[in-house]
Amino acid sequence: MFRKLLTFDEAKKAIDDQFKPVFLGEEEAVLLEAYNRVLNEDVVSGLDIPPFNRSTVDGYAVKAEDTFGAEENQPATLEVSGAVNVGEQPNVKVAKGEAVEIVTGAPIPEGADAVVMVEDTEREDAELKVFGAVTVNENVMKKGSDIKKGAVVLKKGQVLGSSEIGVLAALGLTKVKVLKIPMVAVLSTGAEVTEPGKELPSGKIYDINAYSISTAVIESGGKPVYFGVVPDDKAALSRALQTAVASADMVITSGGVSVGPRDYTPQIVDSLGKPGIVVYGIAVKPGKPTTVGFVGDKPVFSLPGHPTSALLIFYLLARPLIQRLAGRPATGMKMVRAFAGSRMFSAKGRRTFVMVKLEFDKDCRLIAEPVETGASGAITTLANADGFVEIAENEQFVDADEEVLVVLFRGSAARA
Amino acid sequence: MFRKLLTFDEAKKAIDDQFKPVFLGEEEAVLLEAYNRVLNEDVVSGLDIPPFNRSTVDGYAVKAEDTFGAEENQPATLEVSGAVNVGEQPNVKVAKGEAVEIVTGAPIPEGADAVVMVEDTEREDAELKVFGAVTVNENVMKKGSDIKKGAVVLKKGQVLGSSEIGVLAALGLTKVKVLKIPMVAVLSTGAEVTEPGKELPSGKIYDINAYSISTAVIESGGKPVYFGVVPDDKAALSRALQTAVASADMVITSGGVSVGPRDYTPQIVDSLGKPGIVVYGIAVKPGKPTTVGFVGDKPVFSLPGHPTSALLIFYLLARPLIQRLAGRPATGMKMVRAFAGSRMFSAKGRRTFVMVKLEFDKDCRLIAEPVETGASGAITTLANADGFVEIAENEQFVDADEEVLVVLFRGSAARA
Numbered sequence: 113m114f115r116k117l118l119t120f121d122e123a124k125k126a127i128d129d130q131f132k133p134v135f136l137g138e139e140e141a142v143l144l145e146a147y148n149r150v151l152n153e154d155v156v157s158g159l160d161i162p163p164f165n166r167s168t169v170d171g172y173a174v175k176a177e178d179t180f181g182a183e184e185n186q187p188a189t190l191e192v193s194g195a196v197n198v199g200e201q202p203n204v205k206v207a208k209g210e211a212v213e214i215v216t217g218a219p220i221p222e223g224a225d226a227v228v229m230v231e232d233t234e235r236e237d238a239e240l241k242v243f244g245a246v247t248v249n250e251n252v253m254k255k256g257s258d259i260k261k262g263a264v265v266l267k268k269g270q271v272l273g274s275s276e277i278g279v280l281a282a283l284g285l286t287k288v289k290v291l292k293i294p295m296v297a298v299l300s301t302g303a304e305v306t307e308p309g310k311e312l313p314s315g316k317i318y319d320i321n322a323y324s325i326s327t328a329v330i331e332s333g334g335k336p337v338y339f340g341v342v343p344d345d346k347a348a349l350s351r352a353l354q355t356a357v358a359s360a361d362m363v364i365t366s367g368g369v370s371v372g373p374r375d376y377t378p379q380i381v382d383s384l385g386k387p388g389i390v391v392y393g394i395a396v397k398p399g400k401p402t403t404v405g406f407v408g409d410k411p412v413f414s415l416p417g418h419p420t421s422a423l424l425i426f427y428l429l430a431r432p433l434i435q436r437l438a439g440r441p442a443t444g445m446k447m448v449r450a451f452a453g454s455r456m457f458s459a460k461g462r463r464t465f466v467m468v469k470l471e472f473d474k475d476c477r478l479i480a481e482p483v484e485t486g487a488s489g490a491i492t493t494l495a496n497a498d499g500f501v502e503i504a505e506n507e508q509f510v511d512a513d514e515e516v517l518v519v520l521f522r523g524s525a526a527r528a
Numbered sequence: 529m530f531r532k533l534l535t536f537d538e539a540k541k542a543i544d545d546q547f548k549p550v551f552l553g554e555e556e557a558v559l560l561e562a563y564n565r566v567l568n569e570d571v572v573s574g575l576d577i578p579p580f581n582r583s584t585v586d587g588y589a590v591k592a593e594d595t596f597g598a599e600e601n602q603p604a605t606l607e608v609s610g611a612v613n614v615g616e617q618p619n620v621k622v623a624k625g626e627a628v629e630i631v632t633g634a635p636i637p638e639g640a641d642a643v644v645m646v647e648d649t650e651r652e653d654a655e656l657k658v659f660g661a662v663t664v665n666e667n668v669m670k671k672g673s674d675i676k677k678g679a680v681v682l683k684k685g686q687v688l689g690s691s692e693i694g695v696l697a698a699l700g701l702t703k704v705k706v707l708k709i710p711m712v713a714v715l716s717t718g719a720e721v722t723e724p725g726k727e728l729p730s731g732k733i734y735d736i737n738a739y740s741i742s743t744a745v746i747e748s749g750g751k752p753v754y755f756g757v758v759p760d761d762k763a764a765l766s767r768a769l770q771t772a773v774a775s776a777d778m779v780i781t782s783g784g785v786s787v788g789p790r791d792y793t794p795q796i797v798d799s800l801g802k803p804g805i806v807v808y809g810i811a812v813k814p815g816k817p818t819t820v821g822f823v824g825d826k827p828v829f830s831l832p833g834h835p836t837s838a839l840l841i842f843y844l845l846a847r848p849l850i851q852r853l854a855g856r857p858a859t860g861m862k863m864v865r866a867f868a869g870s871r872m873f874s875a876k877g878r879r880t881f882v883m884v885k886l887e888f889d890k891d892c893r894l895i896a897e898p899v900e901t902g903a904s905g906a907i908t909t910l911a912n913a914d915g916f917v918e919i920a921e922n923e924q925f926v927d928a929d930e931e932v933l934v935v936l937f938r939g940s941a942a943r944a
Contacts, residue, residue: 159728164730199760201729217833274740275937277743278839278910280724284724286724286725312579318698323559324691327690327693419694423691494691494694495695521690521691
């Protein structure tokens with residue numbers, strides 16, 4: 113088994129080298145449920161838009177040549193032979209010397225090739241005076257000029273927002289082919305944890321990670337499969353991991369690593385299939401005992417038991433894989449610039465991530481104040497940390513008042 | 529009826545003066561479905577966390593006084609009388625001169641008041657040499673030191689992200705009280721539109737707005753109630769609006785405004801209840817024919833039929849109300865700085881919003897290039913516009929190369 117501690121960058125590379133964003137299949141979604149999904153087809157227009165020559169103003173449909181030479185002092189005089197409203201097929205034609213009343217959006221009647229704006233006319237009964245000339249096609253939106261039948265309107269891989277859903281509706285579609293959402297199995301291990309909702313035995317604490325990581329999976333564009341707490345014995349863990357790998361596209365466990373002889377997960381992952389474990393420990397703080405393996409194409413992450421560390425490593429390493437499986441760009445998390453509220457120390461030779469709380473000081477400067485991590489304060493940290501500051505391996509500390517980039521835990525939905 | 533055209537700021541004020549973010553009620557959500565919902569209770573911890581004194585290191589639980597004076601050259605010698613693992617209630621006690629082996633996270637056995645790190649010891653069978661003194665409570669996380677039983681851990685009004693869901697799990701909870709999601713009825717009117725999925729009669733086009741606005745409602749933290757296209761006659765529209773007002777918390781119609789005698793919606797809104805229409809037309813471009821009314825506390829927006837204009841006015845005026853009904857902060861949309869790709873003209877005396885497409889030029893500067901709006905290019909605009917640039921009433925234009933702030937259509941989910 114591969115046991116060298118990797119640097120953060122080496123670990124990322126080892127994961128990237130092994131990871132294939134395999135095609136998870138497609139499904140059909142009705143339009144309202146297609147919101148924020150990833151399109152899995154090029155959408156080709158089945159119709160011309162507009163489907164007919166359309167007036168872009170309120171006025172009169174005419175033959176343009178009947179208006180040539182008309183001006184303020186020398187109007188052309190035409191005879192109004194009918195009217196066309198929106199939404200109806202015109203039952204009138206425009207002959208030489210005639211005009212047909214028309215509103216914005218209504219189809220141009222046969223025989224007409226332009227529309228005179230109502231502001232440029234004066235009408236008395238059927239007699240229409242036109243005080244300005246129009247050219248052929250003036251105030252007419254030609255059939256197919258917006259979208260031609262057969263044109264590719266949306267491309268495979270686009271994320272469907274309000275505008276794109278609107279475009280699909282314009283084509284008359286109510287269903288669309290979208291990529292399947294990656295299923296991510298989430299389970300916790302460790303003798304000390306019990307599932308929330310159950311009675312808490314003496315000496316145990318409630319498991320946090322299966323829930324917090326499941327919601328982080330949703331946030332990243334995946335669908336969590338909640339396995340809860342798996343008993344801390346090798347046979348049970350092996351069965352659970354086998355089921356997880358078989359039923360999901362990716363697996364995330366937490367806890368149970370770095371506990372010496374009880375460190376079952378990596379052994380089981382190695383036994384389930386090639387290539388097995390590719391990252392066995394990372395020179396980061398926190399999150400050092402992280403292991404990452406692959407069973408065939410399926411990534412299996414084993415995160416630390418400490419809730420904040422588990423969530424941090426999830427965001428840094430697992431989230432981009434979920435996004436790529438979902439067919440989305442692996443967008444970074446939101447960041448803000450702030451000033452260090454006090455000196456932040458790094459762990460020697462390890463990439464360090466310092467949890468911080470953001471607050472404005474009296475001068476309205478955004479201050480990043482470190483929050484306590486470590487074994488104590490686990491839940492308080494989780495509740496209070498707004499994000500983290502990264503310190504490189506070769507830096508000793510970030511000094512108070514230095515400008516820092518804070519990566520935000522909240523507001524980083526892939527589904528935004 | 530109030531028929532004065534309001535400025536954009538007057539219209540916003542008229543809406544704000546009338547709008548009350550009424551309480552829509554609460555519901556219970558299981559933890560995984562509580563993600564991104566708004567908490568409607570103060571969450572009080574029902575237990576001390578940790579629920580017992582806990583070791584923060586691997587080592588030996590001792591009486592601190594037994595180590596006093598111990599140092600590198602003069603170790604204290606203790607007798608190992610047992611071991612405690614994580615997740616179990618200790619069945620040993622620590623008497624004077626004794627030590628109990630302990631791992632990180634395990635409960636401190638009775639009689640012990642500190643833990644010596646394994647690195648500071650040497651063991652041979654039951655004999656333990658301790659090479660440094662510990663103080664009382666050293667390496668011990670006291671019961672309730674993270675969260676005290678009875679403490680308020682999360683506050684009413686908080687949006688539940690991964691961290692907050694984790695905190696709820698830590699308390700052993702699996703359900704939580706959340707605010708109801710506002711229901712927003714969405715309907716289209718106008719003789720020229722047909723619902724997508726139906727056959728397209730001659731002279732008609734497919735309705736875009738009911739779908740694009742419904743998805744924008746989801747994006748804003750509301751739940752759309754899709755009414756589709758309502759026939760363009762007063763009785764049908766009146767029935768539909770009555771049902772919409774009765775069954776939803778807010779109503780959004782589009783189309784059917786500014787068509788003179790066919791401008792039914794405002795009349796019907798006025799007839800349904802007080803205070804009726806409060807905004808009848810806004811001096812903006814596009815979106816001038818927008819009307820806004822209230823039937824009791826329920827806002828009714830009537831947006832223009834032009835899809836891009838409808839979506840724009842939705843984002844500017846309706847979205848903040850949905851967010852506030854949902855109990856969320858009315859967060860603005862995402863913005864980026866860019867350079868105007870060409871001169872953008874404003875409409876005289878009207879607040880103007882110019883739709884733009886964003887592109888990087890060869891120097892990697894972000895350029896905002898205006899896209900055609902108006903009656904032509906409706907769908908192309910919708911597909912191509914990344915956002916808009918706002919031009920104040922008293923400005924004539926924004927010049928090419930001037931720096932502009934682009935409000936983005938995409939990536940503005942309230943649910944992020």
